[in-house]
Amino acid sequence: MNKKKKIVKYKVVSLIALIVFVVTLFSNHILPFRYEMLISIISVLIFLFIIYKRSKTLNIIFVVMMLVPTLGLFYSQSIFNRLFGNANFETNKISYIKLSKNKLTLDSINSDTIFGQSIGFDNDSFKQINDDLAERFDFTVNMQTSESDFDTVQKLYDGEFEIGIIDNAVIESIVESYPWFVVDFDVLWTIEREIKRDDITKEVPVDKDSFIVLVSGIDINGPISLRSRSDVNILMVVNPSKGTIAMISIPRDMYVPFSCKNDAMDKLTHSGIYGINCTVQTIENFLDIDINYYVRMNFTSFIKIVDVIGKIDVYSKYSFTTDNGYYSFKQGINTLDSINALAFARE
Structure with a gap:
């Protein structure tokens, strides 16, 4: 029993x-x-x-x-x-910067201090900046405008502005034009805003119907919610009945009408500054297609994915050394950890 x-x-x-x-x-x-x-x-x-x-x-x-x-x-x-399910929101950061050689301090800012901001900020960002300055100072700020964040930086160099207000999402682009930017400038303070992201996925029975996935790679470290340029834009057409995946890479510097900016023309990579939805809808409108799903990755998530998988084998058609001289790859198969894989992918 x-x-x-x-x-x-x-x-x-x-x-x-x-x-x-x-x-x-x-x-x-x-x-x-x-x-x-x-x-x-x-x-x-x-x-x-x-x-x-x-x-x-x-x-x-x-x-x-x-x-x-x-x-x-x-x-x-x-x-x-x-890695992928973190977010129904994105984070937009705006920094107040000054030249390092400028001895200006937070306590010495007054009504004569010349601030500069780009006219390219959206209305919500303008409001956020105005609210921040109104709360921070008991005087009316002397605010001037520039054509873009790049113009803001140039006017800081030229001495026309004392404090520049820039979108953190364009810092990588600024560094390409001004290599000494991170050395020449100090950040006085930074503000951030969480932006709710609408669900734009178009569900299909993925075991039966073909569907399209956009892989968007943004050039920034940190939380995936941070906005930045969409430097990698790969469309994957998945056909489950045939068991095939066709991929096409869209050049980052291709000029396209931005759906989120009333069809204003700009480089596709800059659509990421306005969020993944802008990138998806811009590509949809430009190619006249429906994108069912998307995967958004930055440097940090790329490293984490490779770390989970372990070392990966990557084929290189050529032997080469990265521009910074830190990493070298041979012709043929290279077995790479996450850091080396990221260096390879960025070349």
């Missing part, structure tokens, strides 16, 4: 392990539904076989078989969520 009770107990534990595994499997958003169904059916059949055999050893083995992949699914889903 005791033996029968023990067998029943093991069966209950096995059933619980099976249920937890199946629930976790279907809660996981990595595997296609058909594979989830196939794995579930096989698991149930194995469970029924073990019940039929009435074996304690087989029950223990089955519990372990269910426990290990369940933990793996929890881990993989948590990694996936951290």
